Amino acid sequence: MWRIRIHGRGGQGIKTASQILGSAGFYSGFQAQDFPLYGAERRGAPVIAFTRISEDIILERGPISSPDIILIGDETLLNDPQSAPLCGAEPTTLIFVNSSHTPESLSQKFSLITANLNDLCLQHLNNRTVYSSALSAVGARLLGNIDLQDLLQAVEDELTPHGISSSALKGNLDLAREIFASLQPVDILRKEEKVLTAKSLVLPSQLPVVDGAPIILEPGNMALRKTGNWRVERPEIDYEKCNNCLICYARCPDGVIGIAPDGRPEIDYDHCKGCLICAQECPGHFIHTVREMGTFP
Amino acid sequence: MKTQKKIMLTGNKAAAWGARMAGVEYVPAFPITPQTEIVETLAKWFADGTLQGKFTNMDSEHSMFMAAGSAGATGVRVFTASSSQGILHGMESLYTITGWRTPMVIVNVSRALATPITLEPDHNDVMSTRDCGLIQLHAETCQEVFDFILMGYRISEDPEVCLPVLVNLDGFYLSFTREPVLIPDEKDVRNFLPLYTATQPVFQASRPMARASAVFGGATYTSFKLQQELAARHAEKSFNQVAQDFKKYFGRFYGPLETFHLDDAEYVFVMSNSFATKGKSAVIKLRQQGIKAGLLKLRLFRPFPSEAIASALGGCAKVAVIDQNLAPGMGGITYPEIVTSLYSRKDRPEKILSVIGGLGGKDIEDQDFMAIIDHLDKPDRGTPLYLYDEGDVKGFNRLQQIAKFNEALK
Numbered sequence: 001m002w003r004i005r006i007h008g009r010g011g012q013g014i015k016t017a018s019q020i021l022g023s024a025g026f027y028s029g030f031q032a033q034d035f036p037l038y039g040a041e042r043r044g045a046p047v048i049a050f051t052r053i054s055e056d057i058i059l060e061r062g063p064i065s066s067p068d069i070i071l072i073g074d075e076t077l078l079n080d081p082q083s084a085p086l087c088g089a090e091p092t093t094l095i096f097v098n099s100s101h102t103p104e105s106l107s108q109k110f111s112l113i114t115a116n117l118n119d120l121c122l123q124h125l126n127n128r129t130v131y132s133s134a135l136s137a138v139g140a141r142l143l144g145n146i147d148l149q150d151l152l153q154a155v156e157d158e159l160t161p162h163g164i165s166s167s168a169l170k171g172n173l174d175l176a177r178e179i180f181a182s183l184q185p186v187d188i189l190r191k192e193e194k195v196l197t198a199k200s201l202v203l204p205s206q207l208p209v210v211d212g213a214p215i216i217l218e219p220g221n222m223a224l225r226k227t228g229n230w231r232v233e234r235p236e237i238d239y240e241k242c243n244n245c246l247i248c249y250a251r252c253p254d255g256v257i258g259i260a261p262d263g264r265p266e267i268d269y270d271h272c273k274g275c276l277i278c279a280q281e282c283p284g285h286f287i288h289t290v291r292e293m294g295t296f297p
Numbered sequence: 298m299k300t301q302k303k304i305m306l307t308g309n310k311a312a313a314w315g316a317r318m319a320g321v322e323y324v325p326a327f328p329i330t331p332q333t334e335i336v337e338t339l340a341k342w343f344a345d346g347t348l349q350g351k352f353t354n355m356d357s358e359h360s361m362f363m364a365a366g367s368a369g370a371t372g373v374r375v376f377t378a379s380s381s382q383g384i385l386h387g388m389e390s391l392y393t394i395t396g397w398r399t400p401m402v403i404v405n406v407s408r409a410l411a412t413p414i415t416l417e418p419d420h421n422d423v424m425s426t427r428d429c430g431l432i433q434l435h436a437e438t439c440q441e442v443f444d445f446i447l448m449g450y451r452i453s454e455d456p457e458v459c460l461p462v463l464v465n466l467d468g469f470y471l472s473f474t475r476e477p478v479l480i481p482d483e484k485d486v487r488n489f490l491p492l493y494t495a496t497q498p499v500f501q502a503s504r505p506m507a508r509a510s511a512v513f514g515g516a517t518y519t520s521f522k523l524q525q526e527l528a529a530r531h532a533e534k535s536f537n538q539v540a541q542d543f544k545k546y547f548g549r550f551y552g553p554l555e556t557f558h559l560d561d562a563e564y565v566f567v568m569s570n571s572f573a574t575k576g577k578s579a580v581i582k583l584r585q586q587g588i589k590a591g592l593l594k595l596r597l598f599r600p601f602p603s604e605a606i607a608s609a610l611g612g613c614a615k616v617a618v619i620d621q622n623l624a625p626g627m628g629g630i631t632y633p634e635i636v637t638s639l640y641s642r643k644d645r646p647e648k649i650l651s652v653i654g655g656l657g658g659k660d661i662e663d664q665d666f667m668a669i670i671d672h673l674d675k676p677d678r679g680t681p682l683y684l685y686d687e688g689d690v691k692g693f694n695r696l697q698q699i700a701k702f703n704e705a706l707k
Contacts (some may be wrong), residue, residue: 039513204523207532209497211457212524214396214510217498 001054007085008073018049023154025053026106044230046083048149073131075099084251092189124175137179144185212267231274248278308471311439313338315446321376322350325364329383331468332406358387366394372499375401381408395430399452407469409657417658418468420622433599469569553597562591569595579666603638615673621655628681654684
């Protein structure tokens with residue numbers, strides 16, 4: 001069995017990538033299974049999806065804790081402790097990162113491949129933030145056992161229900177074809193079966209109700225949760241032109257635009273999720289959006 | 298013995314008196330037959346100043362239970378009541394508020410569930426709340442209704458429990474039945490049940506808090522659920538302590554189970570709620586005929602007192618578990634719980650029979666109990682024994698003739 005884990009953010013097509021890969025594997029004659037894992041659906045929040053492809057019946061379900069291939073669509077996740085995309089990776093695990101860089105710390109430990117999918121996505125889809133076709137094409141090619149025709153069929157079958165136009169579909173097919181041609185299959189080492197040992201289970205002890213019920217006594221602890229890395233695009237205020245009307249301050253649904261001592265609006269980038277409502281609302285269009293990529297300088 | 302007055306009360310009035318003597322401070326209410334008399338009585342007492350606090354008519358049982366839980370989270374003593382379709386409508390809220398771990402007493406007046414719709418009692422309504430995390434006490438008499446409410450607050454407010462207590466009584470057979478009930482002096486009640494002071498953090502305007510947090514991840518969810526389980530299990534210990542205390546103050550003692558002629562019994566009926574009285578009467582008549590019958594009555598239904606049940610029924614030859622409820626395709630709901638309690642016992646009964654009776658308020662008569670004895674002596678037929686007879690078939694056929702009257706088809 002080949003276990004593929006895909007990391008990205010809400011809105012990047014991560015779940016769809018796992019489904020294209022699942023269908024492509026299925027069309028190529030394998031047993032296949034795919035499954036997404038996310039909380040309340042939120043654009044920009046970390047998302048994980050899983051695809052299992054096997055010659056035999058798949059007797060597994062749920063998350064993949066020990067993957068053969070990890071496909072990381074958004075390199076900013078590498079530094080996100082909540083996402084932990086490298087969790088469960090072993091030296092044999094093949095890791096693909098959508099990046100124009102090769103993080104040295106990673107390449108020393110793992111079998112690492114990087115490619116910049118953003119430019120390819122922009123070229124074929126006129127969009128740099130949706131990776132469903134690109135990532136699934138990477139997975140299919142690296143696996144080496146999936147036919148190009150099956151991959152393209154899967155792209156078409158999985159994207160059509162989303163109601164995309166024929167030109168957008170053609171773009172996705174071209175994108176998948178180009179990525180498929182640009183990579184080479186990788187020999188994925190099979191993991192050795194480990195001897196099953198019993199977990200040591202704990203008999204729970206009763207706690208006082210203040211701890212035994214889901215009670216939160218500390219208000220405002222969301223400040224500790226830095227949601228800034230959910231952003232795919234970053235709003236930037238052009239202070240040369242900003243006239244301090246503060247409409248952005250009033251419209252920000254998360255209250256992360258504050259007022260500086262000199263009266264200017266100020267964006268708290270630790271918590272701004274990049275919804276870009278401020279940019280939409282700014283009467284003079286003085287808030288620009290900047291694509292954010294790159295954990296590594 | 299303390300001064301107690303004895304007055305004629307319906308089960309519903311006894312429930313209202315229980316809430317009154319407990320000094321409840323908040324009652325969210327929604328009417329439903331056969332429970333309405335309880336909240337009507339309380340509404341009157343709040344209106345005329347007998348009770349201090351707030352009585353609120355809600356728009357449904359769903360919001361009623363949410364209001365009850367929320368009020369409990371502010372640290373006041375809360376009471377509410379429902380029945381049948383009503384408690385089912387509030388089911389989502391019941392699971393929610395037990396997770397909040399806020400104390401209160403809820404009275405359910407049992408009434409069978411639609412369809413067909415009816416007003417008369419059986420226990421499918423209260424059984425459906427079996428797994429919500431409520432502590433459940435089932436009453437046979439109007440006195441038990443009153444006493445269980447006072448005991449209920451002590452158990453519910455025990456810092457190691459902090460779960461709502463549900464007191465159950467049968468609609469009509471108890472809710473509208475008047476019988477003498479001892480009502481103690483309020484100052485004696487206060488000694489047993491002081492006015493409520495929350496022992497856990499409560500909502501205050503000056504202090505924001507959350508107690509219904511969302512979790513993502515099975516391990517966290519499991520941790521909180523296991524805490525609920527431990528608290529519910531602790532409630533059995535709490536029940537027994539409170540029962541001792543109750544006896545000290547008021548002279549009446551309630552174990553989690555009541556045994557009736559059980560010591561030498563060869564045939565045992567396991568029952569609960571008001572029909573247990575009918576079972577006791579049948580036991581006396583059967584004994585007069587030389588049949589060694591006995592009865593085990595369940596009072597504490599959640600937490601389920603498995604050990605006590607196993608000790609009571611261990612060594613009994615033949616046991617019939619009479620369920621006044623029906624899980625279609627399975628049978629009686631308490632039957633498997635009783636059987637499970639006994640499974641590991643070497644002295645478990647040679648025969649444990651599942652009996653379905655009393656559905657929709659259908660009476661269980663002395664001859665029914667004799668039929669159960671007959672059945673216990675016969676080889677096992679595998680399915681539950683349904684207390685359904687020739688007369689029932691006749692009456693049903695007569696009804697069908699009216700419902701399917703030929704003229705209507707033309």
